[in-house]
Amino acid sequence: MFPMNQDGITWLLSPPDQSLALVLADNEFDVWIVSSRGTKYSRDHAYLKPEDEAYWDWTWDELAANDLPATFQYVHGQTGQKLHYVGHSLGTLIAMAAFSKGELVSMLRSAGLLSPVAYVGEITSPLGRNAAKNFIAETLKWLGLHEFNPKGDAVTKFLKKMCAQPGVDCTNLLNSFTDCRTKTQSLSGLGKNCCLKPSIVDVFLDHEPQPSSTKxxxxxxxxxxDGTIRMYDYNDAGQNKKRYGQPTPPAYNIENIPKNVPLFLSHGGADSLSDVNDVNHLLRTLKHHDQEKIVVQFIDGYAHADFVMGTNARQVVYEPLMAFFKRQMI
Structure with missing residues (x-):
């Protein structure tokens, strides 16, 4: 189970009968939870420290090429079984990127992709769109901030200074970082979540969001x-050629995911990160997938966080997901 840009505790924040990890365990699944690198429970390194620039020299390219395969190999080696994979948001992106290269499929039984993120050119999140438009991450990296901690003083101070500049309107963006606790329905610009209790939002914000690399x-x-799914662009033909053997970063061809891989995709009509238009773009890319091997679930009122913390997520999402997994075991 791989969450979005958070640590693995995301799957355990709801009550026991509503947290997906515990629901799966209660239904006799052997559950392994993964925390993304750089987050609270995944900060150790063989020789680097979080204070080192090199520690943060990665993007989701490395998660797809290195971290996810290492996870699969470890769990497969421990259990001797093929895996059912569950990802949310970023966890869906790195999975599809890895699957599109033919990796991991020999160890995969099926995959559940919640709030699938592949194409993001149509996102409506003020947080995401304003940050991209204003090149905020690029500026932070130029200033020497290699760890992107959305709760950290450095990011908050920079945003306040930048947003005070004439002609720059960062109202929604700044609120998403600084006023989450008073916006239980927006939850950092992820969409108007239909099914979150204020108490679970408080619990969530005690643990999340977690750091990532500025890169x-x-x-x-x-x-x-760009509206594309490509590897990291160094914005320098020489650097790209050195890294990729070509002047522009290679694209991930999602249509290359083997057509017989069982996929369960669940997305929501109120999700401002996994936007309906972007998900439809993804589904068009997968139009040649074996239709007996793919299930698409659309939940009109669901936003991004509902899939992991919604009060009715067990009935609406998890029960159908478990039924899908069990069909792949026959």
Whole structure:
């Protein structure tokens, strides 16, 4: 189970009968939870420290190429079984990127992609769109801030200074960082979540959001501006050629996901990060997928956080997801 830009505790924040990890365990699934690198429970490194610039020299490219395969290999080695994968947001992106290269499929039984993120050119989140438009992550990296901590003083102070400049309107963006606790329905610009209790939002904000690399935020901003799924662009033909063997970053061809891989995609009509138009773009890309192997669930009132903390997520999303998993085991 791989969450969005958070640590693995996201899957455990709701009451026991509503948290997906515990619901799966109660239904006799062997559950393994993964925390993204750089987050609270995944900060150790063989020789680097979080204070080192090199520690943060990565984007979701490395998560797809290195971290997710290492996770699959470890769990598969421990259990000897093929895996059902569950990802939310960023966790869906890195999975699809890895699957599109033919990796991990030999160890995969099926995949559940909640709030699937692939194309993000149509996102309506003020947080994402304004940050990309104003090149905020690029500026932070230029200033030497390699760890992007949305709760940290450095990010908050920079945003306040930038937003005070004439002609720059960062109202929604700044509120998303600084006023989350008074906006239980917007939850950092993820969409108007239909099914969150104020108490669960408080619990969520005690733990999340978690740090990421500033380089990763730049990569996502590039995707928003370009509407493409490509590897990180160094904006220098020489650098790109050195890294990729070509002057521009290679694209991820999502249509190359093997057509017989069972996929469960669930998305919401109120989700401002996994926007309906972007998900429809993804579905068009997967139009040649074996239709007996793909299930698409659309929940009109759901926004981004409802999929992991909605009070009715068990009935609406998790029960159908478990039924899908069990069908792949017959």
């Amino acid at each position: 990763n935020m730049i990569h996502i901003a590039q995707m928003i501006r």
